[in-house]
Amino acid sequence: MQESKIQSDSIEYALTQGCIGGKTDMAGRRGWPDCLFILPSGHTWFVEFKQLGAKLRPEQIRTINKIRKNNADISVIDSIPEFRLALDNRLERFPAGDDHRPI
Numbered sequence: 001m002q003e004s005k006i007q008s009d010s011i012e013y014a015l016t017q018g019c020i021g022g023k024t025d026m027a028g029r030r031g032w033p034d035c036l037f038i039l040p041s042g043h044t045w046f047v048e049f050k051q052l053g054a055k056l057r058p059e060q061i062r063t064i065n066k067i068r069k070n071n072a073d074i075s076v077i078d079s080i081p082e083f084r085l086a087l088d089n090r091l092e093r094f095p096a097g098d099d100h101r102p103i
Contacts, residue, residue: 001051001080003050006049009080010049010080014037014087019038019040021035030059031057031059031061033063034047035049037087040096041095043073043094044072045073045074046072046073047076047083048074050076052078064076
């Protein structure tokens, strides 16, 4: 399956689960992850999508390592079922609380 299809279907699923976010556009920042999601709990999650069997480019590896060094949550995903499972696990680990009030 093409990376673009995995990404678009995954974004659609995340939105149905109450997340906000989607594609990132970091002009001039090669290697930046494809998407950023904010879960209903406020937890943020970066995702790099890859077609099954595709390898990360060196600049993607460097960026992912920097993001992880800053204790941010980032995953490399290569299928829709993998994304759904990863998101569902995060929604369970980071449940939305009642303490979120509008500004």
